[in-house]
Amino acid sequence: MRTSLGEVADVIDAARVLYADEPATSELLDGYAQRLREPLRVAVAGIVKAGKSTLLNALIGERIAPTDAGECTRAITWYRHASTAHVTLHLRDGGTVSLPVRRVEGRLDLDLQGRSADDVAWIDVGWPSESLRSTILIDTPGIASLTRENSQRAMQFLVPENTPSAADAIVYLLRHVHSSDVRFLEAFRDTAAGTSQTVNAVAVLSRADEIGSGRIDSLVSAAAIADRYRRDGELRALALGVLPIAGLLAEGARTLRESEFIALREVARLDRRVREALLVSVDRFVRPTATTSLSIPVRENLLARFGLFGVRLAAALIRGGASTSSALADRLVQQSGMVALQEFFASHFRARAVPLKARGVLQGVEQLIRERPRPGADAVLGGIERIVARSHDLRELALLADLRTATVSLSPREVAEAERILGGEGTAVTARLGLRDTATPAERDARVDELLARWRALSESPVSDRYTAHLCRMIVRSVEGVASEAAAGRAARGASDVVLSGGPA
Template identity: 45%
Template sequence: MSALAGRTRAVLDRALAVYAADPAAAAVLRAHRDRLDGPLRVALAGTLKAGKSTLLNALVGEQIAPTGTAECTRVVTTYRDAPSARITAIPRDGTPPTDLPVVHRRGALVIDLGGTAERLRELRVDWPSASLRAVHLIDTPGADSTRPGVAGRARAFLSAEQEDEDGADVVLHLVRHLHDADVAFAETVGERAARGIGPAGTVAVLSHADEIGGGRLDALMTAAQVARRYRADPALRRHCRTVVPVAGLLAETARTLRATEFAAVRDLASTPREDVEDLLLSADRFLDGRFPEALERRERRALLDRFGLHGLRLATTLVRRGATDSAGLAAELVRRSGLEDLRAVVGTQLVAHGDVFRARAALGALGRVLHTVPSPRGGGDTAELAAAVERVLTGAHEFAEQDALVALQARGGPDEEARRLLGGDGPGATARLGAPSDAAPDDVRGLALDALARWRRAGEDPRADRARADVARVVVRSVEGILAGRSGG
């Protein structure tokens, strides 16, 4: 447990003693206390067919979230690591949860709700997976669903004030292209986060990056250029931590590639290149064109569903260039999908700071309880608790770092070193200093002393505006923490 989590837990324990006779308030506080040491809760949000379930499968490396051409996610669904598989349906009316059958079909988990979706508040899927130990992934319904009540469930979940264990810590917002509604979503989450309400921030994901640039082999390079342009957008960068391009379908298929699929791609790649390129000009040509080798239309359909046109073009090219087995092809497809870049962002910018997000959410929830629920034992207790909350909020440098990172986002510009020193690439000393992870202690100390001198000068520069001087002072404290051995990792 981090020192910040320990201080927050101590305040929550005192609050639980004060509100022991108020079941509702105690439940809120207990849920936040229990979450302090738990996995980061990451919600995947976006419109219908933005690729939320597909990306979730790619992150986990297994097909556990239903995908397809129809609307698959109609209930907020949390995926958690557990010793054994279990699917639990939680009704909206408060009646006891019920277990659903765990069914596999063609290597994928099947969740059959029948006609009960409108009566459910949440689904919980327990699944043995190392990928779900550090994070719980939460699949949300399409924000533009036309089914009665479905879009409302997504909005209600994402706008919740995190007053129970079901809230999200951060959001991956999946978009095909960034429209005004997407910017408005990031603004809403960002403004609420600034008040300590709801998710602590948003990462935008261009989840169909392979479709940008017409699905050419260099589509991901084009998507990376688009993402850089979005990251520089003043309206977005104030509220969005970053923008990451990912070919979600390609990533899911690569992480779950089957031997039979590799064999089919290898056979396709053995066909003369001109013929393959002609067949892959469109989905109709691929499904209905004449192949030199027999490949049933059903098999072509399955390949197209799994890879997409871009994925088939890329996979056949890689096989021609030397990918000789399914493991080699899968590794290269993952590398080119952008998935590892997203995983790195989740790890360094979200999971590594999870204790900060959870502590701020817990203190915010306690503040709202103090403001709205009278103390059963008199006003003195609430005044003392409010003072304790304020001491943690003002005394924790981790909160100052997060606020400074947000300020840097809003400003834009070339303050890469400041972002790194504030923990933007991870809280460890070497990550902050841009040094190799195995750097010698004397080298780390030398880099920290150099950075300290630079940023002290920046904070005292009379030409610096107020915002930059404020950031510089926070950076100085962060570097002092490195020298004192207080940085994480």
């Protein structure tokens, strides 16, 4: 059985009755109810200069998040879909202030009007971007900042002491695995997931082009490093995946202007020896030269927008056939790693939006009641326990995390297969079964039969300890769920065919 947000909302309503005489607690519960109705909340976090705002702009598809070191970058900023653009400051004293929507050189100008970040609880930005319809993105100050207040502001939001994290999932940016990164992800896992230790984070090597010193094949090297982190490093127990992203390239590609394409095309059309000499280094690219008609400010802008790696790659793609700005933008997005991250969002975060939101809300209500019990509290706690016990998707997430930390009497191949069945490589039927997307119904049915036979045998094996046997039974339930989902899909398609074939000529 899958989690029902309606049942979770009923738990909130029951808790409201218990604490009806406490306005502050009622407001907290109203916030939990609002969270259930909103799109999934995904926070973007990382140490200073990891490229958070740049990646956020790439995800939104517009250059609206400020990337300088001003006061606004020290505040927590929420970006959500709205029919018309608006910016609202939520102050620590409880007041709100509407800011004018103003852009400077394409970026949104978040002018705090003389206030410091210490005066601001959070900034709410509504923006008419299709990318924000299904996800609320939250920009946070840098972890391990030189300014202690900045780090505390981010930590208090993402890993609060007495309540669940306000984020349902997190994209954590790192340039390499630092002890500060590991400590934060451990804290987020434990706070965000409670006793279930739900894996709801993805780690991103956000400046992957720098790993290969700006070479065109830099992302290949970065992908190998990311795969090693994912399989063998400390990040395995803390994140569902590790992905390489050239963040600056992704932002530049998604916001590419026609004038920039024309400038990049001129670089691509230079004689090979001239072009290679010009692209040897940043200094060489922007020094005065008669070999190109591009002015120094134009070349400086290209570096600021794409980096030397991006200019080199764009020139190569144009020479390879990207003859329009839209074609170049599409190929740069693909090369940047952004497509893989967007697919990860879809298959791991948005596909799990209901259990991820429910887990955080249920944890918050349970924690509230246990810390401040009242007559009738046992009934509410019983409702939470029933939801968790019946919701297989919540238990799947807990088991997926356990497989990365607990010791089980399974072979490495069996552990990998168990993770895949539980959704570790995506929640689609073919992803769970380990089949290509074009697999036929017969191939799916054969794989289901194979997996059921293997995992039922493992669950009944006399050499399996109690926990491993329980895990294997949960795997069997997941395979049965996949089989039901596949059958329902075939039935739906069959009904559609009947309607189409029986309609008027």
